[in-house]
Amino acid sequence: MKLSDITSQDIILTGDRTTGSLHLGHYVGSLRNRVLLQDRCQQFLLLADAQALTDNxxxxxxxxxxxxxxxxxYLAVGIDPDKSTIFIQSLVPELTELASYYLNLVTVSRLERNPTIKDEIKQRGYERDIPAGFLTYPAAQAADITAFKATVVPVGEDQIPMIEQTNEIVRRFNSSVETPVLVEARAMVPEVGARLPGIDGKAKMSKSLGNTLTLSASADEIRQAVKMMYTDPNHLRVSDPGQVEGNVVFSYLDAFHPNIELVKRLKEHYQQGGLGDAVIKQHLEECLQELLAPIRQRREQYARDPAAILAMLKQGTARARQVAAVTLSEVKAAMGLNYY
Structure with missing residues (x-):
């Protein structure tokens, strides 16, 4: 589904693992959509500290x-805590209780077949030494989603199997009780940026690979990152025709430059020959400097008052708990666990 398909009736659940500052891949893949969504529907943003601990x-x-x-x-890119509920995962115990019930609705073999989990187990080299919390994360994510009766979950393509498994759990639970309680969710994959490459061009942008450019990057860090970016290794002379496909600089221009026609002309010129890498990198640097400077400035301003940030998180977490508590109560009642 697309951003344009979202209506005021939708409930959005999304979030980020708290293992590092966010980067340009997050921005183009999800953050800028979250800013738009907060004026369109109800949105919950989860700071996934408990999930981060599954492998930390x-x-x-x-x-x-x-x-x-x-x-x-979040605040620096324009997310408004009065419009979006920002909360800390570990401080909503209702999520843990829901996950414990959902674990009875899924088998170990099904968890091991989850393509997202399989890929991440391979990436981390766990083989059979898999932390139980990591293996069972799909049930925990199902709790995160269903606790707020989310109808839409923005994810990258690699996370779609997680949403599919959440919906399996929802269907299995609803079929086991007299009155359905839980709601299935739809995945919304960003049209641009879901697989933004790292500055090295070898993989998608990832903190663990060290190929990111954070939203708080200084002007000098932006300049150095653009200089290092992978282009076309066969484009040895300015006069040589160059490849656009697989060229990280053009991937970033596509994702971030506001002038689509200019980028189109740069691509045509580069492919014909006569356009050097330094020129296209200059266009990209100017674009990124303009994009990140106000974000960096707002971030620095908010960072001066950490107590206010914690107060905002406390308020958002309290709101999230209220909503999750209602869903948990409905789930327990459906199972006959409402004893008094």
Missing amino acids: MGNYLKVRDNVLQVALD
Whole structure:
């Protein structure tokens, strides 16, 4: 589904793991859509610190500290806490209780077949030494989604299997009780940027690969990152025709430059020959400097008052708990666990 398909009746649930500041891949893939969505429907933004611990046990301070960093990124890009509910996952215990019930609706073999989980297990080299919390994360994510009766979950293509498994759990639960309680969700994959490559051109932008450009990057960091960007290794002379496909600079121009016609002309010129890498990198740097400067400035302003950020998170978490508590009560009543 597309952004234009969202209506005022939809409930959005999305969020980020708190293992580092957010980067350009997050911005083009989801953050700028969240800013638009907050004026269109009800939106919950989850700071997924509990989920981050599924493969970061021992890095407690890193996970904790980045709750504040991600919250700063949200505010800096224009997310309004009066319009979107920003909350801390670990402070909503209703989610954990829901996940414990959902684990009875899914088998170990089904969890192991989840393509997203399989890929991430391979990436981390777990083989059979898989943390149980990591393996069972699809049930926890189902709790995150269903607790707010979300109808839409913005995700990258690699996360679609997680939404499919959530809906399997929803259907299985609803079929086991007299009156259906839970709601199925639809995945919304960004039209642009879901797979924004890293500045090295070798993989999608990822904190773990060190090929990112954060939203708080300084002017010099932006300049250096653009200089390092992968272009066309066979474009040795300005006069040589160049390849646009697989060229990271053009991928970023497509994602971020507001002048679509200019980018189109640059591509045609580059493919014909006569346009150097330095020129297209200059266009990209100017674009990114203009994009990130106000974000960086707003972030620095918010960072001066961490107490206000924590107060905002406390308020948002309280709102989230109220909503999740209603869903949990309905789920327990459906199962006959409302004893008194």
